[in-house]
Amino acid sequence: MSALKQALNEGHFVCVLEVVPQQSPSRLASLAQILQRGHLAGWPLLPAFADRVGLHSDLSPLEGADASGNPASSLLHFSGKDRERADLIRHIASMKAQGLNQLLLLSGDRLPGHHPGQKPVRYLESVPALQIAREQCPDWLLGAALNPFKYREEEGGAQYLKAQKKLLAGADFFTLQLGFDAAKHREAQTWMAAQPISRRMMACVMRLTEKRAAVLQNVPGIVVTDSMRELLSKEREVSPDYASARTLERMALQIVGLQWMGYAGVHVSGVHTLDELLALEQAITVQRDSVTSLADWHERWHASWQMPGASPVCFAPDTDAWEMGQSNVVATxxxxxxxxxxxxxxxxxxxxxxxxxxxxxxxxxxxxxxxxxxxxxxxxxxxxxxxxxxxxxxxxxxxxxxxxxxxxxxxxxxxxxxxxxxxxxxxxxxxxxxxxxxxxxxxxxxxxxxxxxxxxxxxxxxxxxxxxxxxxxxxxxxxxxxxx
Known part of the structure; x- marks a missing residue:
């Protein structure tokens, strides 16, 4: 049994490191150092190889795993954009040949160059992909995505309805989209606890710097509000070192909070070197030793997003935001x-x-x-x-x-x-x-x-x-x- 599957089954917290496979010797060498260490703050640390999120020259998840020595703990992503059933079956066959048996199935972000009104691009969406993979591999560990960071009833309700289908289709666990709204993290846990088929969930985390926030604000599905960017900018004005310390503290604090909320683990993005990993580990240890309860964590989390002279930070994109349980919309x-x-x-x-x-x-x-x-x-x-x-x-x-x-x-x-x-x-x-x-x-x-x-x-x-x-x-x- 893989370390990830064992951790999910036994309820142990686990960290998955997202790797964008690149043809870069230095990046591969840094990854080898991280994988050799194998843990983050005492939690198992396992690689997840992303699928077609960067440059066209990036390696495929299979190539990335192969370049890293095909660690059996690898979680491979499969993005369904511009793909068919046969593509998934070939992908599964190649994984079997390399002794890999963990797959995160995603519909996929917008394919570069795909414009409505031109030649349609069809996506193998995650629900049928899960059914196909489960049919082909009954014993594999299969994951799916959930984005709870939605602030209108229609989009939020539709996300959870589709997630129910993913459960029925065979998902063993969920990985949440990157987000910083703790209320939505709790909302997703509440939803899962109410399901007849309950599965463990992990949450994506990333160190949110001012530069990254500017990029992520334009990434579909990720919510970075103007008030969050204002705070990051003011921290940077104090000094780069001050801003760096604050962003690291927040990432560590978020990871500790997610464990307190009952998440199975975290899906860590944006950590590329062993030094970055060790710095994060040290920050996690400090936060983990000092947080005494979930209520205590909430106070610390909100305090970490405050600064004299900055506007109060709001994680929702507007003030009239939907929350689970509200039901007001009707068809025209x-x-x-x-x-x-x-x-x-x-x-x-x-x-x-x-x-x-x-x-x-x-x-x-x-x-x-x-x-x-x-x-x-x-x-x-x-x-x-x-x-x-x-x-x-x-x-x-x-x-x-x-x-x-x-x-x-x-x-x-x-x-x-x-x-x-x-x-x-x-x-x-x-x-x-x-x-x-x-x-x-x-x-x-x-x-x-x-x-x-x-x-x-x-x-x-x-x-x-x-x-x-x-x-x-x-x-x-x-x-x-x-x-x-």
């Missing part, structure tokens, strides 16, 4: 009307037991429509009818009945099971629209269908099955006669 009149119209049409034409549905099904199921000119004509008819109504891209396996008639093809990433982590106040990370999953949440809530968004696991659509009519498949006869 047009959203409700659209749902009612489309669900009525679906009930009439796609009910396999009604006379109109049977007639329509018989028509589109004829052999005539299976190939050639007729198949292309049927595809064109479906696309012509549905694209103006729902934004259909004729994926070949219509999922509208499972997505409250909000077409997943209108998501720039093509996500059907729920949102990615990159939204901000309901806005898509691409910035050109409201997140379609926020719309879907409002509709589901208004028509009492929220359980659909938590329990219906929608499979991935393979590229080879796209751009054809979904109607013949919908009405395909399934022979349920038992074998003799």
């Amino acid at each position: 009149r047009s959203e409700r009307l659209r749902y009612t119209l489309l669900s009525s049409v679906h009930e009439q034409f796609f009910n396999r037991t009604g006379w109109l549905g049977k007639a329509f099904g018989w028509t589109v199921s004829q052999p005539l429509w299976k190939s050639g000119v007729a198949a292309r004509a049927l595809h064109a008819v479906e696309r012509t009818l549905k694209r103006p109504l729902v934004g259909c891209d004729t994926c070949g396996h219509c999922r509208l009945q499972d997505t409250l008639y909000v077409c997943p093809e209108t998501c720039p990433k093509g996500l059907a099971n729920g949102p990615c982590g990159g939204t901000r106040l309901n806005r898509c990370e691409f910035g050109d629209r409201e997140c379609v999953h926020s719309v879907k949440y409002r509709i589901a809530k208004s028509v009492d269908q929220l359980p659909v968004l938590a329990h219906t696991l929608i499979p991935n659509i393979e590229a080879g099955n796209r751009h054809r009519s979904s109607w013949p498949e919908w009405f395909a006869v399934v022979d349920s006669t038992p074998e003799k």
Whole structure:
């Protein structure tokens, strides 16, 4: 059993060091020193190799693990952007060949060069990826991501509904997005404790300097407020050494607080050398020895974000921020009307037991429509009818009945099971629209269908099955006669 799996099973705190694999001898040498040490403040320290988050010249997670000697404790990331089922299966086969069996499955950040309106880029999202990996590797340790740092009901509610799907799909643990809002860390723990299937969670941490804050403020899904940046700037004005000490103290304090909250461990980013690791360890020891309770920690945490002359720090992006338990939003009149119209049409034409549905099904199921000119004509008819109504891209396996008639093809990433982590106040990370999953949440809530968004696991659509009519498949006869 791996050290990570053992720690999660036995309830021991553990540290995972995120490594962005690079073709850099000095970076690899520094990593070797850290891995040789193997612990942080007495906690096990294990490497996690990120997938396509940096330059195109960066190594893959498998190459990064190989360059580090393939430590069995390695946690590999798999980002689904512009990937298919076959890519994941090949990745798993390569991991097996190297004796690796721990995988963190992510839908992935926006692919560089991906712009809506141009050629669509489809992502193997985490829910079907978890199902595929669990099917292929029943005994592997599989992780998924959760971003609780959401401040509108729709985006926050949709995050947790999708997380329920990830639990059902086979996630053994969750890693939270990088964040600094302790109230949201506690909120995520409260949510997990209420689940029928409960799993351990780790939280991402990073030393937040003024320079990093300027970069992270523009990273989708990460919340760095103006008041946080103002404080960091004022600390820097005192002196670089003062600012450095304060940022290190806060990172150490956050790690200690997360342990007090009941997190299984931390996913450490931005530590690249043994000296940085040792400095963090020393700071953790000081904080761990002095914090006496969670209440005491909260006081220290808020005090660490205060400074004379600086505005009070707020971790939420605005004052009207949503918290779990609040439930105020409803679908607009047009959203409700659209749902009612489309669900009525679906009930009439796609009910396999009604006379109109049977007639329509018989028509589109004829052999005539299976190939050639007729198949292309049927595809064109479906696309012509549905694209103006729902934004259909004729994926070949219509999922509208499972997505409250909000077409997943209108998501720039093509996500059907729920949102990615990159939204901000309901806005898509691409910035050109409201997140379609926020719309879907409002509709589901208004028509009492929220359980659909938590329990219906929608499979991935393979590229080879796209751009054809979904109607013949919908009405395909399934022979349920038992074998003799």
